[in-house]
Amino acid sequence: QQQVKQSPQSLIVQKGGISIINCAYENTAFDYFPWYQQFPGKGPALLIAIRPDVSEKKEGRFTISFNKSAKQFSLHIMDSQPGDSATYFCAASRRRDDKIIFGKGTRLHILP
Amino acid sequence: EAQVTQNPRYLITVTGKKLTVTCSQNMNHEYMSWYRQDPGLGLRQIYYSMNVEVTDKGDVPEGYKVSRKEKRNFPLILESPSPNQTSLYFCATSPGGGPSSYNEQFFGPGTRLTVL
Numbered sequence: 001q002q003q004v005k006q007s008p009q010s011l012i013v014q015k016g017g018i019s020i021i022n023c024a025y026e027n028t029a030f031d032y033f034p035w036y037q038q039f040p041g042k043g044p045a046l047l048i049a050i051r052p053d054v055s056e057k058k059e060g061r062f063t064i065s066f067n068k069s070a071k072q073f074s075l076h077i078m079d080s081q082p083g084d085s086a087t088y089f090c091a092a093s094r095r096r097d098d099k100i101i102f103g104k105g106t107r108l109h110i111l112p
Numbered sequence: 113e114a115q116v117t118q119n120p121r122y123l124i125t126v127t128g129k130k131l132t133v134t135c136s137q138n139m140n141h142e143y144m145s146w147y148r149q150d151p152g153l154g155l156r157q158i159y160y161s162m163n164v165e166v167t168d169k170g171d172v173p174e175g176y177k178v179s180r181k182e183k184r185n186f187p188l189i190l191e192s193p194s195p196n197q198t199s200l201y202f203c204a205t206s207p208g209g210g211p212s213s214y215n216e217q218f219f220g221p222g223t224r225l226t227v228l
Binding site: 009034036045091095099102104105 | 116147152153154155156157160162168170171202204209210211213214216217218219220221222
């Protein structure tokens with residue numbers, strides 16, 4: 001009920017390709033789904049976030065797709081660049097009890 | 113400059129020796145939180161605080177204590193550290209009601225702790 005399952009653990013993509021990271025949750029009380037990006041030696045930083053009342057949110061090359069009925073959401077990075085190489089965490093939170101749960105992370109490497 | 117600072121950034125200690133990791137923010141944020149990051153386990157919330165004198169357990173609070181006497185500071189206390197608390201620790205802050213109110217969390221640079 002509390003988990004957010006993230007896949008894959010690691011991902012290698014050619015420069016210019018599309019990177020896709022998937023997350024699934026079980027608790028339907030979650031109502032906010034952020035993605036965080038973390039570079040080596042740094043703390044995570046918010047990349048993009050979505051609420052469940054929309055099915056897609058796009059910011060530049062980054063898009064979140066949200067499927068409420070399947071309880072899944074994914075991050076798509078278009079035209080992936082070497083500078084996108086980082087660890088990505090999905091998360092889910094709910095207002096009822098101020099909880100936030102993170103996925104286990106995906107290490108993305110973009111080949112130059 | 114808006115920032116979250118943690119001290120120390122690196123610490124090697126021995127089992128049972130009490131330690132405190134400090135976290136300070138200058139953004140006047142109400143919400144503060146501590147996480148630990150371990151390989152293959154992602155980020156796990158230890159404790160969080162919605163405001164001064166209000167703290168709550170996260171998912172892995174065992175072996176940790178916190179206090180929130182001032183809005184800007186949220187220290188993490190390990191009264192009797194053990195090797196399984198070797199980890200990378202992050203403090204994070206958020207305005208208003210925290211991440212559950214659709215607010216961004218701002219993370220500190222991390223503290224790498226090794227308990228021998």
